[in-house]
Amino acid sequence: MTEQFIPSELFLRVERKRRQKPKIRDERITLAHGSGGKAMHQLIEGLFLEYLSNPLLEMLDDQAVFELGDEGHGVRLAFTTDSFVVTPIFFPGGDIGRLAVNGTVNDLAMSGARPLYLSAGFILEEGFLIGDLKRILESMRAAAEQAGVQVVTGDTKVVDKGAADKIFINTAGIGIIERPLHISASRAQVGDKVILSGSIGDHGTTILIARGELELETEITTDTAPLWSLVKEMLEVSTDIHCLRDPTRGGVATTLNEIAMSSDVCIAIEESQIPVCDEVRGACEILGLDPLYVANEGKLVAVVAAEVADQIVERMRQNPLGQQARIIGEVRAEPTGIVILNTAFGGTRIVDMLVGEQLPRIC
Amino acid sequence: MTEQFIPSELFLRVERKRRQKPKIRDERITLAHGSGGKAMHQLIEGLFLEYLSNPLLEMLDDQAVFELGDEGHGVRLAFTTDSFVVTPIFFPGGDIGRLAVNGTVNDLAMSGARPLYLSAGFILEEGFLIGDLKRILESMRAAAEQAGVQVVTGDTKVVDKGAADKIFINTAGIGIIERPLHISASRAQVGDKVILSGSIGDHGTTILIARGELELETEITTDTAPLWSLVKEMLEVSTDIHCLRDPTRGGVATTLNEIAMSSDVCIAIEESQIPVCDEVRGACEILGLDPLYVANEGKLVAVVAAEVADQIVERMRQNPLGQQARIIGEVRAEPTGIVILNTAFGGTRIVDMLVGEQLPRIC
Numbered sequence: 118m119t120e121q122f123i124p125s126e127l128f129l130r131v132e133r134k135r136r137q138k139p140k141i142r143d144e145r146i147t148l149a150h151g152s153g154g155k156a157m158h159q160l161i162e163g164l165f166l167e168y169l170s171n172p173l174l175e176m177l178d179d180q181a182v183f184e185l186g187d188e189g190h191g192v193r194l195a196f197t198t199d200s201f202v203v204t205p206i207f208f209p210g211g212d213i214g215r216l217a218v219n220g221t222v223n224d225l226a227m228s229g230a231r232p233l234y235l236s237a238g239f240i241l242e243e244g245f246l247i248g249d250l251k252r253i254l255e256s257m258r259a260a261a262e263q264a265g266v267q268v269v270t271g272d273t274k275v276v277d278k279g280a281a282d283k284i285f286i287n288t289a290g291i292g293i294i295e296r297p298l299h300i301s302a303s304r305a306q307v308g309d310k311v312i313l314s315g316s317i318g319d320h321g322t323t324i325l326i327a328r329g330e331l332e333l334e335t336e337i338t339t340d341t342a343p344l345w346s347l348v349k350e351m352l353e354v355s356t357d358i359h360c361l362r363d364p365t366r367g368g369v370a371t372t373l374n375e376i377a378m379s380s381d382v383c384i385a386i387e388e389s390q391i392p393v394c395d396e397v398r399g400a401c402e403i404l405g406l407d408p409l410y411v412a413n414e415g416k417l418v419a420v421v422a423a424e425v426a427d428q429i430v431e432r433m434r435q436n437p438l439g440q441q442a443r444i445i446g447e448v449r450a451e452p453t454g455i456v457i458l459n460t461a462f463g464g465t466r467i468v469d470m471l472v473g474e475q476l477p478r479i480c
Numbered sequence: 481m482t483e484q485f486i487p488s489e490l491f492l493r494v495e496r497k498r499r500q501k502p503k504i505r506d507e508r509i510t511l512a513h514g515s516g517g518k519a520m521h522q523l524i525e526g527l528f529l530e531y532l533s534n535p536l537l538e539m540l541d542d543q544a545v546f547e548l549g550d551e552g553h554g555v556r557l558a559f560t561t562d563s564f565v566v567t568p569i570f571f572p573g574g575d576i577g578r579l580a581v582n583g584t585v586n587d588l589a590m591s592g593a594r595p596l597y598l599s600a601g602f603i604l605e606e607g608f609l610i611g612d613l614k615r616i617l618e619s620m621r622a623a624a625e626q627a628g629v630q631v632v633t634g635d636t637k638v639v640d641k642g643a644a645d646k647i648f649i650n651t652a653g654i655g656i657i658e659r660p661l662h663i664s665a666s667r668a669q670v671g672d673k674v675i676l677s678g679s680i681g682d683h684g685t686t687i688l689i690a691r692g693e694l695e696l697e698t699e700i701t702t703d704t705a706p707l708w709s710l711v712k713e714m715l716e717v718s719t720d721i722h723c724l725r726d727p728t729r730g731g732v733a734t735t736l737n738e739i740a741m742s743s744d745v746c747i748a749i750e751e752s753q754i755p756v757c758d759e760v761r762g763a764c765e766i767l768g769l770d771p772l773y774v775a776n777e778g779k780l781v782a783v784v785a786a787e788v789a790d791q792i793v794e795r796m797r798q799n800p801l802g803q804q805a806r807i808i809g810e811v812r813a814e815p816t817g818i819v820i821l822n823t824a825f826g827g828t829r830i831v832d833m834l835v836g837e838q839l840p841r842i843c
Contacts (some may be wrong), residue, residue, distance in 0.1 A: 118575030141610055144610055144611070145606075145607050145608060145610060146604045146605070146606060146607060146608040146609075146610065146638055147607075147638070148606050148638050148640065150604070150638050151604070151637045151638025152638075160636060161636065164617065165634060168614070168618055168621045169600070169620065169621055169624070169630075169634075171632065173597075173632035174632050174633065174634070176568065176580070179633075181597065181633040183597065183632070184550075185557070185596075185656055186554070186555035186656075187553065188554035190549070191549070191555070192548045192549035192554070192555055194548070196597060196599060197633050198600070198601045198633055198634065199635045200601040200602070200637045200650060202639050202644075209764075233548075234546065234559060236544075236560065236561035238562065238563040238601075238652075239515070239563070240603075241509045241514070242509070243508075243510060244508050245508060246507065246509075247504055247508060247509065247527070250527065251527065254527065254528065254531035255531055257532065262533070267534045267536065267537070268537060269534065270542075270543055270544040270559055270561055271528060271532075271537070272561050272562045273514060273520060273523060274514050274563045274745075274841075275509055275511050275512075275515075276565050276841060277511065279566075280567075280644070280645035281643070281644050281645065282643035282644065283650070285603055285648065287561070287563060287601045287650035287652075289599045289601075289650075291557075291654065293548055304586060314790065324809050344609075369580070385799065414506055422601055427509035432784040445516070453581070477638070477639070478639060478640070478643075
């Protein structure tokens with residue numbers, strides 16, 4: 118990857134961005150607040166952190182990591198939660214139940230934790246079909262088995278017809294970190310390489326097409342998958358993995374922005390290196406979407422020390438979930454907090470965090 | 481408490497009940513499936529357990545308890561989850577946020593665990609007022625501080641207007657069990673005493689009146705409170721505490737039935753010993769409710785070894801949350817799985833689990 122010229126106009130935008138302190142100016146919640154993008158970050162940093170502030174929450178990682186027990190003999194745990202409100206609840210390759218298990222399993226894995234136990238909280242709408250609930254539970258059972266986790270505690274609430282849309286599932290999860298690791302979005306270092314585990318945009322595109330409003334017919338299916346086996350193998354190669362994140366809501370673009378801001382670095386990526394399968398690319402063109410912003414449910418982005426990057430990629434490619442793994446970019450010193458894309462046509466542009474709401478209720 | 485004559489007709493009903501295996505015959509979810517009562521137990525035992533079966537889930541306690549780490553040096557943890565869908569979201573003495581913190585704190589405390597960390601998952605309806613969200617967050621902050629816990633990880637989803645009713649909050653929690661304890665609904669033993677920490681029915685009555693459909697004006701407020709300080713003091717007196725449960729949905733009647741079934745014992749209680757404050761009693765009479773089935777959010781039921789019962793009650797009364805604590809009954813051998821009430825008028829009746837749905841969306 119070659120250093121490219123960054124125009125001064127771009128530096129000005131960067132400076133403006135730097136000075137912004139997240140503030141909530143809206144009076145009401147909008148769909149954008151759940152997008153995974155800029156408005157959601159404002160909600161979290163400008164509101165949630167203001168009230169519930171503590172050192173673990175302030176890390177803004179997708180999971181909290183802490184040690185319990187006697188010093189020296191304690192256990193290091195990861196703890197995370199996600200609610201799932203996807204619509205439709207059944208879609209090619211998966212359903213809300215599979216998503217609810219894999220989503221939380223992946224948030225644990227992204228801290229290097231082996232996922233162990235899940236909780237499951239169901240909010241059901243009065244009138245929801247028991248047959249559909251059975252399908253969803255069967256799919257959770259299969260996903261939990263595949264991921265090697267157990268659902269050990271749960272809760273069920275029913276709300277009156279019209280007070281919820283069919284079914285919402287919350288899962289929380291506990292995992293154990295068995296090696297001395299320190300993986301966080303704040304740990305990207307200048308010179309690190311950025312790895313992507315496979316092609317992007319499958320999940321978001323699948324959901325949008327499954328809504329049927331566009332009368333598109335494709336073979337695209339969700340990529341939902343439990344990523345711990347892949348992470349485990351990466352850690353066997355090296356523990357010099359600095360950041361790990363699964364690019365769900367807001368896509369790879371938003372994830373890279375989170376890392377760039379959290380680590381106070383610049384991330385430069387090569388458009389030509391980012392795999393997008395033909396059908397997804399075609400569907401995104403019709404739908405007017407940029408795959409970089411479309412949600413994935415079985416992919417990961419890793420920022421790793423340059424000297425181990427090739428070895429890690431090689432190992433990832435032996436895992437079915439990492440066959441298309443590759444280095445897509447690198448970490449630079451400046452401009453901090455910014456993601457730069459070197460386009461396939463030789464240009465350079467800033468890749469901002471998702472602004473507004475692209476795909477509501479994608480997970 | 482004197483042994484009372486149990487009529488043979490009652491024994492027949494008991495036998496019928498014993499032979500029942502929970503089965504889901506409904507085609508659709510009804511409000512009763514979220515009641516905390518019989519239909520919910522059928523849903524859990526007949527469906528959730530069928531698909532997600534594992535030894536920890538099968539305990540059917542309100543939390544899972546497991547050990548992590550090296551043997552002998554490991555830590556024993558409790559893990560639990562609850563979703564909150566209460567309506568209205570603000571009510572006398574509390575709101576959905578305070579409930580969401582205290583509810584999960586209490587489920588942890590009921591295993592003898594010191595509550596440590598919570599997750600919070602928010603499902604927000606498009607258009608929800610940011611001002612209301614601030615009030616709820618402030619109330620979660622205060623509740624977490626009071627309970628000595630931290631919200632360390634979270635998630636926010638926004639659904640389109642009409643797809644949820646304002647705000648739903650899921651909390652999951654992790655607590656640490658620092659003494660050798662084995663508290664479970666399955667551990668009640670013949671001869672044990674049943675302790676209740678205070679007056680019943682406050683929370684459920686508050687919510688029902690707050691809905692304003694009945695144009696009742698009272699001074700009743702929710703009893704929502706974090707119960708760990710009370711449990712901690714009880715454990716300082718004795719670890720011969722066999723069962724602990726907070727009687728939320730389905731009330732004291734349902735909680736005692738759960739313990740009687742789980743432990744395969746009979747629980748006999750004295751109506752005259754169960755404190756109900758005058759205003760709650762009056763409101764329940766007007767509303768046609770039996771306070772025994774009305775939800776509490778700051779009370780606990782304990783089944784303890786007879787020889788330590790008085791000492792525990794004495795200590796509980798020194799805690800503001802246990803001032804009205806008293807022994808309300810005892811554990812007998814037969815008929816198993818049944819709760820018997822000796823009425824204030826000298827009669828005896830079976831207190832069944834809640835059937836149907838009394839108060840939807842009470843928490």
